[in-house]
Amino acid sequence: MPARIRTSRPDHRDRAGTAAWTAAWTAPPQRPSSSFQTNWSEEGFHDHTLRQVVRVTAPGDELRIRLSNRYGTSPLQLTGATVGLAADRGAGQVPGSTRELTFAGKESAVVPVGGRLASDPAGLRTDRLRRLTVTLYLRERTGAATFHDQAYATSYRARGDRRANDDGTPFTETTESLYYLTDVEVRGNEAGRRLGGRADGVVAFGDSLTDGFGSTTDADRRWPDALADRLAAQGTPRPVLNSGIGGNLLLHDSSWFGDSAWSRFERDVLDKPGVGTVVLLEGLNDIGFSESDLTTYKPNPAVSVAELIAAQRALIRQAHRRCVEVVGATLLPMKGAEYYNATSAAKIRELNHWIRTSGAFDAVVDLNRALAAPDDPERLNPAYDSGDHKHPNDAGYEVVAEEVAKALKK
Template identity: 60%
Template sequence: MHVWKKMMTTAVAITATLTAACTSTEAAPVSTTAWSVPMQQPSSGFEPNWSLEGFARHTLRQVVRVTTGGDSARITLSNRFGRTDLRVASATIARTEAGARVHQDTLRPLRFHGSETATISPGADLTSDPADLRLAPFESATVTLYLDEPTGPATFHAQGYATSYRATGNHTADTDAAAFTETTHSWYFLSSVRMSGEAGAGAVVAFGDSITDGFGSDNDGNNRYPDALADRLAAAGTARPVLNAGIGGNTIVSDSPWYGESALRRFDRDVLEQPGVGTVVMLGGLNDIGFSEVDLPTYKPNPVVTVEQLIAGYRDMIDRAHRAGLRVVGGTLLPMKGAEYYTPTSAAKLRALNEWIRTSGEFDAVADFNTALADPTDPERLNPTFDSGDHRHPNAAGYRAMAAAIDLNTL
């Protein structure tokens, strides 16, 4: 009887422990995408970059700001547009100090399936093992790759608005910046950083073209509109990851060697396949409308696109997002009077598409960016206070106004 009572006592204790674990309100540790960027095929881009020449016996150091923190970090490298295997000889991650300098006591080696080297096939991605690195929300991480063998043309993101650094030889373990004498404003191979911590609210993906990507914002300023939205959510006590899925020059219906795969083609990869996404904010169509009005080599292919085609594209992406359980916020296109592809034809298309976005009821919510940034004296023109100078891209103040135009309750 004594033994039986002891067994029953033990069984009750185990049951109680299991019940407590199952009913605990504490969030289990999860891996959350804290930063990500869409990948593009190599091109000469908007300013000099290293994508076409690639890397050989180079150390590449890149800095990104995470919008959620955690206790450990994993990175994803992409060879999506590579022609040959991408071989990484070594890699590290650290908390950024300033520029190419990192905090010495935070430098951590990165492993891939337990190995310090990695080989990524053409068209493939690879995620690292977790590295013990604590980052707070809005801190920056520095990822350093040593690429000993020639990479060939590099999968990259053209408009990073962040400084990336290059050195000759292996400097992955350097904490200072002395060796990193070359710079560009693009990101290469690095497509995401994930942080492990407590589960939180679903991520917001801002999906669009250069206005989402941040053209007109300040290099290393982290003042694109998705950055401002993340800051605003945190200030309101509702912090969550905000991921920027903008590509400068991107269109809804046409692929471009300069501006990436069309929004329709990349929507699944850059939005739906991101783990933990709850909402997508869509903003696109301005380039579809405007490129056909201007005969520039970089705008080609530039077919005439109708408003009906753009609406059909939006409906396709809305349907895919809803089937995946996401909320969809539609953003109205910004005024562009004075820009090089503003014509009576493009202006009429812009007005018609914005009217559909505002009134169709097909979005779960609408962010009226157009009204928020319009010149009070001429609603087809950007407010000069918000104009970066080209009459269609906002400056940092304009990007803050865009973030302020989103009703946080709709996320």
């Protein structure tokens, strides 16, 4: 195993001595599409208030949000936005906690086609693992919306300007996708820490296994959520970001499944402030889609294990140049899943062997063995199976978090 990186990244204070920003929550942006569930990405918004609930994994005295119009076809005209502390359930928020967000000192803003925008700092004290509401009022017609498809969290919509509403009753329309919102960043004396010269933030980078397919909606039971909970409970809290996209591929872009891991790695991992470690869990879809008979979901030709290894090595080099450590995760068993066959199984075994033995990673977490059935190493343990023989349930994601937490200690 290679020696751990000790090169320092830039200090977490700016030139004026103010604590720098730390990424506390993220959701990778995707192209508008109908995908597999009801969402509002293709129709967009017009005189709508959009309320989204997120859980931050770092505390702070101030926060800011980032919005993306990366895949929009027209400038995004934002009439106004607020942030507040979320109530226990639904679209409600704690009365008196709401803060108006400004952009370059103004209430309204325009995000150009393909562009991003950060809000000004807002003074709202947030604890670790606290749920927040981010509310956007979109008075003008937006056109198709940049979004994150499979959020496993409910977003809410109401007609008219409902930013000031606390009880959530006007928000009668719901989806399980996120729109425009890509990041919440915090700063304060407790927000960012160092671990031997590195920032302490962890990015979970992968496909639907990281995004949380099979987990309970609105329960924060995806494995990055469970990891943040576990680290906090054992007295070693760290920011944990979920940069998974359902169906994501390591080597090829897809209109449904997002930009490839290779092309989005810098944006969705390395550019996040306060990140020092990435957990890489990618490649299952490259193997499964290319070897299956599911031509509807076949966005790429057959790929070799050598190609997947070369891509992972390139990502490791990218991360190391930015002083970010890489934890390699083996692919989970998937016997019985729709694209399991002898060829895909052989490729999974070969790739997993390389992950375990190559020494290319700073640490390795063997999820394949941890979640395998006791009597069949190529089948997901029934106790951890969400039902499709490929994605874990809540209990399975808890095991993933436990194994990753062990790897982070090494």
